Amino acid sequence: MTTPVYQNFINGHFVANQSGETFAVKNPATDAVIYHVEVADEFIQQQAIASAKQGFAIWSAMTAVERSRILLKAVTLLRERNDELAKIEVLDTGKPWQEAECVDVQTGADVIEYFAGLAPAQVGQQQMVGDDFYYTRKEPLGICAGIGAWNYPLQIACWKSGPALAAGNAFIFKPSEETPLGAIKLAEIYIEAGVPAGVFNVVQGAAEVGQWLTQSSAIDKVSFTGEVGTGKKVVASAAGSLKDVTMELGGKSPLLVFDDADISQAVSAAMLGNFYTQGEICTNCTRIYVHKNVYQQFIDELKTRTEKNIIAGDPLDAKVNFGALISKKHQQLVMSYIEKGLSEGATLLTGGKELSPDSAPHGYFVAPTVFTDCTDEMTIVKEEIFGPVMSVLVFDDEDDVIHRANDTHLGLAAGVFSKDIKRAHRVIHQLQAGICWINSYGNSPAEMPVGGYKQSGIGRENGIETLDHYTQTKSIYVGMSNIESPF
């Protein structure tokens, strides 16, 4: 059976490359090639820039209300096609249908809807300066680029393009080579909704295509989601043309469980924050610090629920709640971290092996894994694994655990479980992280800004402030009196 071949999406339609180069995309749950994609060669890259320039001229000249109406149509189409799009995400990423069906498309649509609503509310300022005055305009940046990771491909494309388009920019998006289809579907939906051709373009390929986007002097901003190491390369490359950057990078986030916490709730948060999307979520609380008075109770319940309630298997089966990792290579990387955990002396509470479920025997599964007796120096406690591997540590002093939680170069997220509201706020205010939860973990509504402290990121996505990251302020001074000149 021949598989489909998808081309790059430029100026409102699919465009063939000239090199003929393609790459294959596999379903992580079956190891089967499901389609091929043409690489964005130099011809496509030139077309993408020319298309975005044309698109920008049309789109930025429209009123914010006009843009908003069109984007809201795209939101309606996204929601109407939820199941078709969710299935694409399941096949590309290996995540369970029961997640994709209610999260991936919906949270993407929510963010476009949020920024479509905000776009017409963006206003400049006016201030008198004596008899003269100045006013400011919020103008779009021009052509923005997005580079996405593979864990939430469609959602990332929506989260980046939503505010960018609402503010009047044109966009060129490069999805991860592992998950390229969702962004193409979004491009088709934008066109169907009435977004002018050229405003949203999709270019395909691996690091070289990403590098071109970061280097191109025709591009005014790059919004990147991916690993810290790649993010540093992107910032360095973007510096060549002094592009604006937004960086959504990795984390090694702490969850602090105090002895007055609702332990069942804390276990729920720990499991969601390590096993949802089979552990491939940037904000995951992979370091769980549990107070010594409740440590045994916590790990007993965690072990029971992990072994009883997690169902790995064919991700399209609605009963399955735990999917396959993105690739064989990533599965092996996660397994190598598990081996390091064992060799450095952590106790394996549960998991620690590859899985081969009957309904998906060739998938890249790793069992939900919990290590206890972890110490701060262990590799599994220090490095982002991006898989279903939880490290549990014990503490007995508030100040000490805050210090330990902050002792990392990363600062994406953090959480606190405690019924003492004074303590919960006192502690969370001292944690060095951009996305924090109290008695909750992982929720990320469109209204709430998200982004990292320290090496976990630059700038924010979502929330009102993100529109500022996609606009620039023009100040206009207006002289009302004669100029006084010494010349």
Ligand code: NDP
């Ligand atoms: P990578 O950094 O490997 O890749 C991210 C994207 O960058 C991909 O599209 C990749 O292309 C591209 N790329 C690779 N090298 C370059 C380069 N030199 N210049 C420009 N682009 C490049 O991340 P992963 O895809 O492996 O995603 C996992 C990581 O993403 C984790 O660290 C995770 O924490 C982080 N992440 C952060 C989020 C956040 O919001 N903070 C959300 C989701 C994930 P290709 O893959 O096609 O080679």
